[in-house]
Structures are given as structure tokens and as C-alpha cells.
Amino acid sequence: MASTALTFTDRDAHRAWLTRQAQLPAGFRVGTTRFEFMPREAPKPAKMTLTLIALDQPTPDFAALFTRNALPGAPIIVGRQRLHEPTLGAIIVNNKVSNVCAPGGIEASERICSELAKLLGLSAGQILPSSTGVIGWGLPVDAIVSALPQTSAALTGTSILPAAEGIVTTDLYPKIRRAHVGAGSIVGMAKGAGMIEPNLATMLVYVLTDLAVPRAELRAALTRAVETSFNTISVDSDTSTSDTVALVSSGRVPCPDLTAFETALTQVCRDLAEDVVRNGEGVRHVIRVAVSSAATVPLARAIGKAIVNAPLFKCAVAGNDPNVGRLVQAIGKYVGAEAPSTDLSQLKLRLGGIEIFSGGVFQLNPAKEAALVAHLRSAELYASAPPKDGVFTAPIDFPPHERCVEIEVVIGHGTAEAVVIGGDLTHEYVSENADYRS
Amino acid sequence: MASTALTFTDRDAHRAWLTRQAQLPAGFRVGTTRFEFMPREAPKPAKMTLTLIALDQPTPDFAALFTRNALPGAPIIVGRQRLHEPTLGAIIVNNKVSNVCAPGGIEASERICSELAKLLGLSAGQILPSSTGVIGWGLPVDAIVSALPQTSAALTGTSILPAAEGIVTTDLYPKIRRAHVGAGSIVGMAKGAGMIEPNLATMLVYVLTDLAVPRAELRAALTRAVETSFNTISVDSDTSTSDTVALVSSGRVPCPDLTAFETALTQVCRDLAEDVVRNGEGVRHVIRVAVSSAATVPLARAIGKAIVNAPLFKCAVAGNDPNVGRLVQAIGKYVGAEAPSTDLSQLKLRLGGIEIFSGGVFQLNPAKEAALVAHLRSAELYASAPPKDGVFTAPIDFPPHERCVEIEVVIGHGTAEAVVIGGDLTHEYVSENADYRS
Numbered sequence: 001m002a003s004t005a006l007t008f009t010d011r012d013a014h015r016a017w018l019t020r021q022a023q024l025p026a027g028f029r030v031g032t033t034r035f036e037f038m039p040r041e042a043p044k045p046a047k048m049t050l051t052l053i054a055l056d057q058p059t060p061d062f063a064a065l066f067t068r069n070a071l072p073g074a075p076i077i078v079g080r081q082r083l084h085e086p087t088l089g090a091i092i093v094n095n096k097v098s099n100v101c102a103p104g105g106i107e108a109s110e111r112i113c114s115e116l117a118k119l120l121g122l123s124a125g126q127i128l129p130s131s132t133g134v135i136g137w138g139l140p141v142d143a144i145v146s147a148l149p150q151t152s153a154a155l156t157g158t159s160i161l162p163a164a165e166g167i168v169t170t171d172l173y174p175k176i177r178r179a180h181v182g183a184g185s186i187v188g189m190a191k192g193a194g195m196i197e198p199n200l201a202t203m204l205v206y207v208l209t210d211l212a213v214p215r216a217e218l219r220a221a222l223t224r225a226v227e228t229s230f231n232t233i234s235v236d237s238d239t240s241t242s243d244t245v246a247l248v249s250s251g252r253v254p255c256p257d258l259t260a261f262e263t264a265l266t267q268v269c270r271d272l273a274e275d276v277v278r279n280g281e282g283v284r285h286v287i288r289v290a291v292s293s294a295a296t297v298p299l300a301r302a303i304g305k306a307i308v309n310a311p312l313f314k315c316a317v318a319g320n321d322p323n324v325g326r327l328v329q330a331i332g333k334y335v336g337a338e339a340p341s342t343d344l345s346q347l348k349l350r351l352g353g354i355e356i357f358s359g360g361v362f363q364l365n366p367a368k369e370a371a372l373v374a375h376l377r378s379a380e381l382y383a384s385a386p387p388k389d390g391v392f393t394a395p396i397d398f399p400p401h402e403r404c405v406e407i408e409v410v411i412g413h414g415t416a417e418a419v420v421i422g423g424d425l426t427h428e429y430v431s432e433n434a435d436y437r438s
Numbered sequence: 439m440a441s442t443a444l445t446f447t448d449r450d451a452h453r454a455w456l457t458r459q460a461q462l463p464a465g466f467r468v469g470t471t472r473f474e475f476m477p478r479e480a481p482k483p484a485k486m487t488l489t490l491i492a493l494d495q496p497t498p499d500f501a502a503l504f505t506r507n508a509l510p511g512a513p514i515i516v517g518r519q520r521l522h523e524p525t526l527g528a529i530i531v532n533n534k535v536s537n538v539c540a541p542g543g544i545e546a547s548e549r550i551c552s553e554l555a556k557l558l559g560l561s562a563g564q565i566l567p568s569s570t571g572v573i574g575w576g577l578p579v580d581a582i583v584s585a586l587p588q589t590s591a592a593l594t595g596t597s598i599l600p601a602a603e604g605i606v607t608t609d610l611y612p613k614i615r616r617a618h619v620g621a622g623s624i625v626g627m628a629k630g631a632g633m634i635e636p637n638l639a640t641m642l643v644y645v646l647t648d649l650a651v652p653r654a655e656l657r658a659a660l661t662r663a664v665e666t667s668f669n670t671i672s673v674d675s676d677t678s679t680s681d682t683v684a685l686v687s688s689g690r691v692p693c694p695d696l697t698a699f700e701t702a703l704t705q706v707c708r709d710l711a712e713d714v715v716r717n718g719e720g721v722r723h724v725i726r727v728a729v730s731s732a733a734t735v736p737l738a739r740a741i742g743k744a745i746v747n748a749p750l751f752k753c754a755v756a757g758n759d760p761n762v763g764r765l766v767q768a769i770g771k772y773v774g775a776e777a778p779s780t781d782l783s784q785l786k787l788r789l790g791g792i793e794i795f796s797g798g799v800f801q802l803n804p805a806k807e808a809a810l811v812a813h814l815r816s817a818e819l820y821a822s823a824p825p826k827d828g829v830f831t832a833p834i835d836f837p838p839h840e841r842c843v844e845i846e847v848v849i850g851h852g853t854a855e856a857v858v859i860g861g862d863l864t865h866e867y868v869s870e871n872a873d874y875r876s
Contacts (some may be wrong), residue, residue: 041802041804043804067774068775068778069771069774070772071766071769071770071774098763101799101800102799102800103800134761134763135763135767136766136800311749311867311871312871315867315872316871318868323572323573323574324573325539328539328574331508333507333508335508336509337506344508357539361541364574365479366481384828386828388824389824390822390824390865425868425872426868427828429753429868430753430864430865430868431865433753433757434759434864
């Protein structure tokens with residue numbers, strides 16, 4: 001299953017499409033508030049948006065997966081405990097401060113849950129907290145608690161769009177995807193770009209559905225869907241301390257077919273995963289690597305990841321330079337270090353459908369080189385322009401969805417395959433990450 | 439053992455010091471030639487330098503270590519065979535074309551060895567070939583063979599400096615280090631920057647000594663020395679298809695003490711390794727990570743590598759931004775994914791000697807933040823300036839050796855330690871690598 005191809009030609013068309021995607025499933029409401037606060041660790045005020053997702057009735061059917069980073073944020077630690085609670089009633093999300101390894105971080109998360117619970121008639125254990133933002137700063141708890149009544153009062157049940165906009169940080173546009181199964185729907189939203197959302201180092205994904213799927217099946221389906229969606233993307237190889245993917249069912253609509261549900265859920269997750277990369281900071285080329293005839297799926301995926309994480313190859317792509325030697329370097333590096341028993345003698349490589357490597361040697365000539373350059377140029381999301389102050393910024397506020405650098409890696413020994421999606425390494429990435437806090 | 443601290447204030451002082459380091463050990467001569475050729479794969483001519491290192495007498499005492507990349511260059515494949523030969527008589531090095539996975543690559547390397555052998559009165563098996571440069575291009579064998587007589591005629595036995603300059607590609611300055619043991623010397627030279635020499639994707643290191651150390655002891659000492667020198671650096675995490683470290687003894691001077699020899703060899707390797715990072719493409723901050731009280735040396739080294747390879751942290755350092763959350767992210771990512779049983783509860787972190795993390799939480803405040811910024815600024819090798827055409831280039835041609843970002847990671851469970859050296863991620867790196875071939 002590939003992600004869903006989209007072909008927007010302007011921002012308004014993208015926005016109109018997003019609005020149509022955004023209709024909330026039955027049983028959910030969302031509300032947001034934005035306010036200013038003074039961080040303890042910094043000399044000037046900052047702004048935060050609180051986003052509340054509330055169920056009309058608490059549900060036993062919810063699932064969540066969290067980062068594997070060994071130094072996780074306080075909301076991750078609290079969230080893991082919430083998985084054992086009988087029901088979930090709401091999710092409260094703040095941006096700007098990630099609440100990771102900050103003194104009193106768990107107490108801060110729990111106090112916000114407890115104050116919100118009073119407003120919503122729930123218990124603190126029924127509320128899942130999420131935070132995204134600067135790692136190391138503490139949550140401005142008093143300011144957040146003061147903003148809770150307004151956030152709760154803002155709850156409406158029409159569209160997830162305000163929430164998708166509320167949870168973002170440096171995202172260029174909100175990310176929403178949906179699918180239908182029978183009379184029900186699955187609506188997902190994402191912020192950031194996972195490992196590639198470097199300013200705030202966090203990916204948050206919330207998938208809401210009105211389809212009635214029991215907790216055990218819901219959790220198993222989410223684990224499998226994430227494995228072939230969010231776990232197959234990487235832009236800068238960094239792993240957030242706050243990554244969260246949550247799936248909540250309001251149970252309002254009978255689910256006619258669990259297999260159809262999982263297929264639809266997987267599609268929503270893959271579409272959101274590609275959105276996350278396509279909106280990655282500084283990403284000017286989305287790179288899709290299809291690895292086939294590998295011995296195992298983990299090997300296929302690891303080779304794909306090695307390619308999209310190789311800085312030299314990423315730089316070459318950024319420059320529309322088909323420096324395929326760097327692609328071969330990336331494969332050889334991974335196999336030599338991690339899977340030395342892999343036979344690469346049948347290795348075939350194609351870039352933009354053009355064969356560049358087979359029979360153990362490169363298959364290159366000046367005509368192919370020109371065609372490869374043309375493929376890279378046609379896949380560029382926007383042209384980079386050096387600004388006068390030296391700070392590169394992406395000049396787009398909607399993603400040209402159809403453009404993609406296509407790489408095929410045929411190992412030639414096995415039947416396993418995997419698709420991995422990543423991005424290039426650009427001046428825009430360095431500008432966004434070399435000086436954003438100051 | 440740390441690398442040797444140097445404190446040059448200008449290019450001329452550095453050059454004078456290099457010249458003093460460059461005196462060849464007894465029994466070696468070097469010669470170089472530069473010429474133009476037309477690559478088969480590209481539309482315009484290119485320039486290449488041939489560098490010849492010749493022994494006055496073939497020696498049985500030589501050692502070499504090669505890349506672990508699973509798609510190595512032809513000279514690596516030939517070089518591995520040379521390790522089984524009874525003696526070595528010469529090393530021939532070309533830059534510009536790396537001869538990796540090019541059709542007929544091994545035959546090309548062997549023909550050059552064989553033509554050179556005729557000129558030197560050796561057999562082809564006594565010659566170690568090395569190539570560095572673009573991956574995917576084939577060697578211009580006829581042009582190289584035509585240049586061999588002139589290269590051989592240029593052999594002189596005074597200084598290694600012409601060779602250290604001949605093997606470079608995008609290096610800003612030649613890299614030479616020496617040590618003495620008794621009446622003998624160990625002189626090493628390096629080109630490139632290992633994983634961080636992205637244009638040409640190759641690190642080449644040659645260490646020459648007149649000290650008589652038998653082959654077995656020489657090879658064992660080199661393996662151990664490389665483990666704590668070249669294997670502890672990384673700038674962009676890419677692993678070259680051509681990495682080579684060779685050590686050759688002419689045996690002219692009795693070695694008074696094998697332990698002293700290995701200590702001196704290790705010092706030369708560590709000094710060259712730091713030179714390689716300090717001259718890494720786009721490196722504006724050298725980052726030294728000292729990891730201590732870890733359970734094992736491999737764990738300590740892996741945590742150090744995770745830090746110097748974390749793109750977000752590297753970008754922060756480039757911007758003189760003490761975004762220590764990204765440092766914690768890097769440690770947590772590695773431990774969570776690769777060593778989840780590691781206890782991080784006693785983790786302590788210092789940056790520039792200032793404590794930033796202990797007791798499970800950050801130790802930050804505005805005054806510390808100012809001191810951290812000052813440390814990063816003082817460690818900057820040069821100021822970055824956006825040029826009018828958008829292409830960033832390093833404005834230095836000698837390295838301020840004493841400047842370094844100092845990071846201490848205390849795990850708190852064990853006695854193992856390791857030092858890892860890396861660099862930041864800058865606009866200069868992206869400029870050099872996003873468009874160099876065209």
C-alpha cells in the first residue's frame with residue numbers, strides 16, 4: 001500500500017481539501033487557546049497553544065505508542081501509565097515546551113490533568129497529556145491551568161482543523177488525513193516531522209475514529225500500522241524524546257470489518273507519515289526508497305533508512321547532483337557494519353527509473369547523467385534562494401505532493417521488501433536549526 | 439592519551455611547523471606529478487595528482503587496515519591481497535577518481551602497479567595502489583601510466599611534504615604528524631577527513647617509520663592504534679568506500695622498545711585523526727566528547743559517536759546555541775535503541791566544564807546559558823559569513839588547533855571511558871556537498 005497521491009497546484013486548493021478531510025468523527029470535540037508566558041530558563045516571553053480533544057463519553061478503546069528514546073519526556077511517562085486505566089476521556093496537548101527531564105515534570109503534567117479533570121467532570125487518570133517543544137524547559141503550569149477554562153469552553157464538534165493547527169510548531173501547514181469504513185470514519189492529524197522536526201524535536205499524531213473497535217484489537221492494529229508508516233520515515237535520524245501516536249475510538253459506529261478497519265488505519269498512518277516528511281524542516285526533495293528482494297523486511301527497511309540518512313547523499317540530492325557513488329556508499333556502509341553476510345553481487349539500483357548499477361559496477365554515461373539531473377530537478381519542491389541575511393527559509397506554504405525522488409534497490413536474494421521515505425539535507429535545514437532558540 | 443595540543447596563530451607558523459614535521463624517516467623517498475585528463479563519465483577535463491612513496495629496499499614489515507564498507511573500491515580489494523605478499527616496495531596514490539565499482543577497476547589498478555613495477559625494478563605484487571576521489575568514475579589508466587615515469591623521476595628522500603600535499607583533495611592544508619623513539623622516527627600523513635571528506639569520500643593515511651618492527655608486531659600495533667584514533671572520529675557518519683591506513687617500516691633503525699613504539703604510533707594516529715576532523719569540510723567547531731564511568735569501552739564510544747553524529751545537536755553547535763536538549767536526545771536515542779538495559783539515572787553532563795544535567799533533570803538557568811554561549815563562541819574556528827552567491831566557503835587556510843567544544847558525559851555505572859571527536863553541521867558543509875561535481 002502506497003501513500004495517497006495528491007496533486008495540489010496552489011495553497012487554496014490544499015486548504016479546501018484539508019477542510020473537507022477535517023470533519024470530526026462522531027463522539028469527539030476539540031478546542032484551543034493561545035496565550036503568552038515567561039519561561040523560567042529564557043530572558044523573553046514565548047507563546048503557547050493549548051489543544052484539547054474531548055470525548056463525549058469516556059472510552060475503554062484507546063491505544064498509544066511512545067518514543068523509544070531512553071530519556072523520554074514526562075508526558076510519555078504519564079502516558080504509559082494511562083494505558084492501564086479503564087477509560088480515556090480527553091487528551092490535552094501543549095506546544096512550545098516539551099517537558100523533558102525538567103525538574104518536577106511529572107508533577108506538572110499530573111497537575112494539569114487534575115485541573116482539567118475538574119472542568120470536564122473526569123478523573124486525572126482519564127486524561128492523556130502531551131507536550132512538544134524545547135527540550136529542557138519546564139512547563140509554565142500556572143499559565144496553562146489559567147488557560148484551561150477558556151480551552152474547555154472552546155470545544156466544538158465540527159472540525160479537527162483547529163486542533164491540527166493548534167498542535168503545530170514550525171510546520172508550514174496542518175496535516176490531516178481520513179479514511180472511511182462502512183458508516184464510520186478514521187481521522188488523523190500530525191504535527192511536526194518526527195525525527196526531522198528538529199526545532200521542537202517532537203512528532204505528535206492523534207487518530208480519532210467513531211468505529212467501534214475493542215481495545216485489544218485497536219492496540220494490535222495500531223502497532224502494525226505504525227510499523228509500516230511512522231517507523232519507515234526519517235529525515236535527520238534524530239529520535240524525539242516525545243514522539244507519540246495515539247488512536248482513540250468513540251465507539252459510536254459499528255465496525256463492519258476489522259480487516260477493512262486496519263487497512264484504512266494503515267492508509268491514514270502512511271499518508272500522515274508522508275505528510276510529515278514532505279513538511280520536514282528544510283526538505284526540498286522527498287526521497288522514496290523501494291527496497292526489494294531482500295532476505296528480510298528489517299534488512300530491507302534498514303537499507304532504505306541507511307540511504308535516506310546518509311548526509312552526503314542527502315546533500316547531493318539537495319543540489320540536484322546525481323552523485324550515485326554516495327548512494328552506493330550508504331548501502332555498503334550499512335551492510336559492511338551491520339549485515340556483513342549479505343550478498344550484494346546481484347545488487348541493482350535505479351534512480352528515477354534509470355538503471356545506475358548492476359553486475360557489480362556502475363552503469364553511467366553522460367546521457368544518463370543528464371536524465372538523472374532532470375529527474376532530481378523535476379522532484380524539487382521549491383527552488384532555494386540565498387537571502388540577503390544568510391538565513392534560508394522555505395518559500396512555500398503548501399506542499400507539491402506529487403514530486404518525489406524515486407530510488408529502487410533490488411538486492412536480488414530474497415522476497416522481502418520495504419518502502420522508506422526521507423528528505424534531503426539543505427541550507428534551509430541548517431538555517432532553521434543552527435540558531436532558532438536565540 | 440590526548441592528541442597533541444597545538445596553538446598556531448597564523449598560517450606561516452603552521453607551515454613552518456609542518457615543514458619541520460615532514461622530514462622523511464631513513465629508507466623512504468616520495469615523488470609527485472600533476473596532470474590533466476578527460477573522464478569518461480563527465481563532459482569536461484579534470485586534474486589528478488599522482489603520489490609515489492618508494493622504499494629504498496622492499497620490506498616485509500608493513501601493515502594496512504581498510505574500510506569495512508561492503509562495496510569497497512578496487513584498490514581496497516587489491517590492497518587486501520597485498521597483505522599476503524612477502525614484501526612491499528612502493529605505494530602509488532591518485533586523487534580525483536576513487537576507482538570504486540567502476541567497470542574493469544581491479545584490472546586498472548593492477549595495470550598501474552605492473553607498469554610502475556617495471557620502472558622501479560619490482561613486481562606488481564610489491565606495490566600497494568590507493569585511489570581517492572569521485573565514486574563511480576573509472577581510472578584514466580593510460581594518462582596515469584604516461585605520468586608514471588615523471589613521478590618516478592621526481593622521487594626525493596628529504597621531506598614527506600610534497601606527498602602530503604599530493605594526496606589531498608579538498609583539504610585546506612596538508613596533515614603531517616611525527617614522533618620519535620630512540621634514534622628512529624614515525625612520520626604519518628593523512629588526506630581528507632574520513633567520513634567527513636564528502637566530496638571525495640575517502641580518508642587515506644600513510645605512516646612511515648625507519649624503526650625495525652617485525653610484520654606481526656607492526657600489524658597488531660596498528661590495529662590497536664587505529665581503534666583509539668581513526669575509529670573514534672566521525673563528522674558526518676558516512677563511511678568511505680576507500681578508507682585506508684597503511685604503516686610501513688624501512689627497518690633502518692633498531693627499535694629499542696616495542697611498547698614505546700606503540701605509544702608513539704598511537705600518538706601519531708590520534709594527532710592525525712584530530713587533524714582530519716579539524717580540517718573536515720565545513721567544520722566550524724571541533725567537538726570533543728569524553729565519556730566516562732561506562733560499563734564498557736564500546737558503549738562509551740558509541741554514546742560519544744551518537745552525540746557527534748546527531749544532526750540537530752551539530753546544527754545547534756554551529757549556531758553557538760547551547761541547545762542541550764538535543765544532546766540529551768542523542769544519548770537517549772542511542773541507549774533506547776541499542777543499549778536499553780543501561781541505567782541513566784546517575785547521568786551527569788557538562789559542556790565547557792559547566793554542569794547541565796544531573797539527578798535525572800536539567801540544571802539550567804539564564805546565567806549558565808550565557809556561559810555556555812560564551813564557551814561555544816570561543817571554540818568557533820572561524821566566523822561564518824553569507825556570501826553574495828549563496829555558496830558558503832571556509833575563510834581559513836590553517837586550523838586554530840586549540841579551540842574545541844568540550845563535552846563530558848558521566849554515565850555513573852562502570853569504569854570504562856572513551857574520547858570521541860567530531861564536528862558541527864554548517865552551511866559550509868552543505869555548500870561544499872550539495873553541488874561540487876557540477
